[in-house]
Amino acid sequence: MGKEIERKFLVKNDSWRGQVEGRRYRQGYLSTVKERTVRIRTAGDKGFITVKGITVGASRSEYEYEIPLTDANEMLDRLCERPLIEKTRYRIPQGNVAWEIDEFEGDNRGLITAEVELKDEHQSVAFPSWLGQEVTGDPRYFNANLVAKPYSTW
Amino acid sequence: MGKEIERKFLVKNDSWRGQVEGRRYRQGYLSTVKERTVRIRTAGDKGFITVKGITVGASRSEYEYEIPLTDANEMLDRLCERPLIEKTRYRIPQGNVAWEIDEFEGDNRGLITAEVELKDEHQSVAFPSWLGQEVTGDPRYFNANLVAKPYSTW
Secondary structure (H helix, E strand, O other): OOEEEEEEEEEOOOOOOOOOOOEEEEEEEEEOOOOOEEEEEEEOOEEEEEEEEEEEOOEEEEEEEEEOHHHHHHHHHHOOOOOOEEEEEEEEEEOOEEEEEEEEOHHHOOOEEEEEEOOOOOOOOOOOOOEEEEOOOOHHHOOOHHHHOOHHHO | OOEEEEEEEEEOOOOOOOOOOOEEEEEEEEEOOOOOEEEEEEEOOEEEEEEEEEEEOOEEEEEEEEEOHHHHHHHHHHOOOOOOEEEEEEEEEEOOEEEEEEEEOHHHOOOEEEEEEOOOOOOOOOOOOOEEEEOOOOHHHOOOHHHHOOHHHO
């Protein structure tokens, strides 16, 4: 079990680029119902299945398990809802947190988000210069919703 | 990955009883969409997450992973669709196969099914005397469908 506490923002310029190498993510959903999303993800050469509950404030219950990469790829190719989400994630450490910048591809090309995971909802965090508008809790930016309503259709 | 090849039957009398001890199963669904069901199950003191694809003939792709029992119980209590499926499973070996008899409780009380897993769809198998009508492929008997339409409502 885990409680995931995250804040999500848009990214307003490119000054974050060139600091770290990105890792390719490919993910799809077995359920996009918000009370119980089920995600299959490959991150580099690892596979994961992740269950998330409903978001309350910035908190969400999350259960993640590593699974064989071949299983993850089969489920992505054969079982998951269409389209898949493809993105490159850049992890930028800053003090005692790390920003995860997701640059989307495909039907979500043009969307770049930055997330930070916090110990509790009230932890303060310094905002880097490239950080844009906060979109925490805006359901349009949930990756599960970017399947049915990709950024290109907004 | 795996292909699950199963035949399912009703049970027409009680002559199977008393041969083996049963094990309690508690299970719920994160997705009951037939193209991609996701099941959480506890079986005795073990927990599992299982993904199944659509049934073609008697075959179905299946991916099952053991997970911590506490995670499984939390997801059953907080996230899964209602009602949960509760049943006792009796495993009766017979030659080189094993029959799994499920005696349902709660809203599905009165329903008893017997399943056998086969190497391929054409493997022959001796039918025990207590075996009733075959229901392989009848969607009403899919455990995922016994959530929305329990046996007591038929």
